[in-house]
Amino acid sequence: MKLQFIYKIFNIFILITVFVLIHCACGNSTAINTPIVFPDSNVSWTYHVQPFIKMTCATVGCHSTQSQAAGIVLDDYMMLFSGSALGMVVPNDPEASRLVQYLEFKVVHNGSIYWKFDSQQLNGVKKWISEGAKMN
Ligand code: HEM
Numbered sequence: 001m002k003l004q005f006i007y008k009i010f011n012i013f014i015l016i017t018v019f020v021l022i023h024c025a026c027g028n029s030t031a032i033n034t035p036i037v038f039p040d041s042n043v044s045w046t047y048h049v050q051p052f053i054k055m056t057c058a059t060v061g062c063h064s065t066q067s068q069a070a071g072i073v074l075d076d077y078m079m080l081f082s083g084s085a086l087g088m089v090v091p092n093d094p095e096a097s098r099l100v101q102y103l104e105f106k107v108v109h110n111g112s113i114y115w116k117f118d119s120q121q122l123n124g125v126k127k128w129i130s131e132g133a134k135m136n
Contacts, residue, residue: 036121045133049124052117054075057102092130094127097129099129
């Protein structure tokens with residue numbers, strides 16, 4: 001009887017431990033899955049645009065600082081304005097910015113790659129560029 005009781009307590013303890021471990025391990029995924037909501041103005045590179053680019057163009061194997069697909073890095077502010085990324089962002093001119101043209105599928109991207117975002121995010125990127133594309 002006593003052994004059965006100890007066995008039950010032990011099982012409950014194991015279950016709680018596993019639950020806590022899973023919760024801790026998955027904690028970060030909420031950050032990844034948290035939708036990026038752009039404000040109507042004062043759009044930030046750090047809090048809005050860079051996370052958005054990491055979710056679209058600079059996912060793993062793409063235009064991240066690590067992967068540098070086609071030699072193009074889009075998730076680093078300085079790199080976004082240099083080298084083969086030149087012209088991706090033209091401050092104050094979203095329509096002339098190739099990043100926007102790619103996002104709006106106005107230019108063809110080699111390779112059937114797509115990205116998911118909504119209109120408020122696209123408008124947010126364009127607003128950031130209209131506001132001068134600052135490193136804010
Ligand atoms: C809106 C987001 C993106 C932008 C602005 C962008 C931009 C570019 C540009 C300017 C080029 C070079 C010219 C061209 O091939 O069109 C390119 C090529 C490439 N990009 Fe992207 N890209 C984006 C998303 C992605 C994603 C999500 C991936 C990976 C899944 C990716 C992987 C590549 C690769 C592998 C190439 C070389 C293609 C080739 O030369 O065959 N890109 N991208």
